[in-house]
Amino acid sequence: MRRIVIVLVLLGLFGLGVFLIVTRPGHADPERFRGIEGNIARGEMVYYAAGCGSCHMAEGAQGEARLVLSGGQRFASPFGTFLAPNISPSEQGIANWSRQALADALWHGTGRERGHLYPALPYASYVKMTAQDLADLYEFLKTLPADPTPSAPHEVGFPFNIRASLGGWKMLFFTDDWVIEGDLSAEEARGRYLVEALGHCGECHTPRNALGGMDKNRWLAGVPGEGGAPNITPAKLGWSVEEIAYYLESGFTPDYDSVGGHMAYVVDNYAKLPPEDRAAVAAYLKRVPAVE
Known part of the structure; x- marks a missing residue:
């Protein structure tokens, strides 16, 4: 029994060592x-x-x-x-x-x-x-x-x-793969870069699993509850491309509401970008699969 315990401990230490090497920064x-x-x-x-x-x-x-x-x-x-x-x-x-x-x-x-x-x-x-x-x-x-x-x-x-x-x-x-693949126009590809990379929109708008990883099968489907973020897939965001772009510039929704919370900072940032970038984000969001 003592030998078995020693072997198990050694195997455990070996496994830990391999894990630390494989997962090093x-x-x-x-x-x-x-x-x-x-x-x-x-x-x-x-x-x-x-x-x-x-x-x-x-x-x-x-x-x-x-x-x-x-x-x-x-x-x-x-x-x-x-x-x-x-x-x-x-x-x-x-x-x-x-x-x-x-x-x-x-x-x-x-x-x-x-x-x-x-x-x-x-x-x-x-x-x-x-x-x-x-x-x-x-x-x-x-x-x-x-x-x-x-x-x-x-x-x-x-x-x-x-x-x-x-x-x-x-x-x-952790992966550098794009979430939305396929034949995108140049405008949609620019929007994908802004949303998926620089703007990191999925970090707030995508549900996460128990370990904190983004559930990319529900990409941008929203996180309910206090401090959450809305569903911005076409299933819930019925705004036109022009309305989305205008919201990112002004903070005003088509329903005459205004942006609030941390999203107000996002709008303040995107208002400083060229109008082509806001249009690109809107075009990309129209290509995202609808998730109820």
């Missing part, structure tokens, strides 16, 4: 940036499309203060409460981050300490971001105001505070 291939130079003006548009300030600004910030990415907003979940970190170009933020470090975070969910990041950072969507857009975003982030506020720790209890387990989560749910 990933890193971006520097070759993806070969010949690419970042552009601040383009990076500003990526910044708004990706909604960086909406989560990383201070709670209740208004006007120019929204560009101060001091962090601190709280995001509750069934796994604990996540606090947005400082990502301003300060010592407490990302002043010492290289472009490679930002790519590790957004494409692989890997932090500067070479550990797994929680998917509260929507890297499950940002993984589809192009190298050019990431380089542009990096250059724009460096132009924002620096703030010395330290990042607060997440409020996550056992066992979710074991970051190594996130490697298993990534094996199950």
